Amino acid sequence: MSSLETIAFDADDTLWHTENHFQATQVRLSEILDAYAPHDEVQTRLHGVEERNVKLFGYGVKGFTLSMIEAAIEISDQRISAADIHEIAMMGKAMLDRPMELLPDVEAVLADLGRSHRLIMITKGDVMDQQNKISQSGLAHYFEAIEIVALKDTATYDALFARFGLQPGQTLMVGNSIPSDVTPILELGGYGVHVPYHVTASFERHQAEPNHSRYRRIERIGSLPDLVANL
Ligand SMILES: [Mg+2]
The missing domain is CATH 1.10.150.240 (Putative phosphatase; domain 2)
Incomplete structure (x- = not known):
């Protein structure tokens, strides 16, 4: 367990x-x-x-x-x-102004994991753009907290962990960017899961997959519940 x-x-x-x-x-x-x-x-x-x-x-x-x-x-x-x-x-x-397009299986994964875990969303970018997307996505109700941050570095996550009382060893972050979503979480003692997107922004390029015991990579978000169950 x-x-x-x-x-x-x-x-x-x-x-x-x-x-x-x-x-x-x-x-x-x-x-x-x-x-x-x-x-x-x-x-x-x-x-x-x-x-x-x-x-x-x-x-x-x-x-x-x-x-x-x-x-x-x-x-x-x-x-x-x-x-x-x-x-x-x-x-x-x-x-x-583009219509929101969810990635496959997202809603099912959130519904599934939301029954057993506390879910939070941590996203960066323009506040109004992010708020519009969150609202259009229809996903907000799955999350206990939604944070829009300017930068996703170790200090940002450290402050969020403290604010939400998160124990790093009991926290997993999943995202498409190794430098923004994975490495800082590993540094803080949490689990970092990389789900690659088919194109990567120039800012988010990173040569190496981390070599770390709490690092995981899955090809689709749909595989996350199995990963969590077997962690
Ligand atoms: Mg991303």
């Missing part, structure tokens, strides 16, 4: 699709900037601008949209048209 009490879930690309929309928008940006630079250069320079800006904008669609505009102006050497800038701004708004 597992002594696990609390299961914390990442949201973007763990409970619902997000990164596929970022990738599709970046492809369109490359097309808009086709006259100025090859597509792979557009992607590289956009990521450079995003990295430069993330300290100021945080993670989320609004900051990403401003970074796309800034990159477009730089890549075009200030020749990009107002019509193209307008399209980029509209692409950002379309991302914020």
Whole structure:
């Protein structure tokens, strides 16, 4: 019998699709900037601008949209048209206004694990965007607490664990990002479960799977109840 009490879930690309929309928008940006630079250069320079800006904008669609505009102006050497800038701004708004798409089995997994464990959601990004997604998802009632944070590092999780009175050894966090959802939890003494999403944001790339006794990897969120039962 597992002594696990609390299961914390990442949201973007763990409970619902997000990164596929970022990738599709970046492809369109490359097309808009086709006259100025090859597509792979557009992607590289956009990521450079995003990295430069993330300290100021945080993670989320609004900051990403401003970074796309800034990159477009730089890549075009200030020749990009107002019509193209307008399209980029509209692409950002379309991302914020997209219908919610849950990942397969999410609702069944939450219903199942919610009968035996305390569930919390820990997600990062723009507050309004995250609140809209949480509301559209219809999943809020499964969670005892929902936290929207600016950064998912060890200090953030440490503060949340203290606030909720979570014992690290009885807490598991599941998410699609090793640096954001897994490594900090392992460092604090909890269980970290990686469920890869089919595309990974440039910020979240991580070469190595952790070599750790409390690390697990599953291919689909649907496998989580079995993992928890056998922990
Ligand atoms: Mg995620």
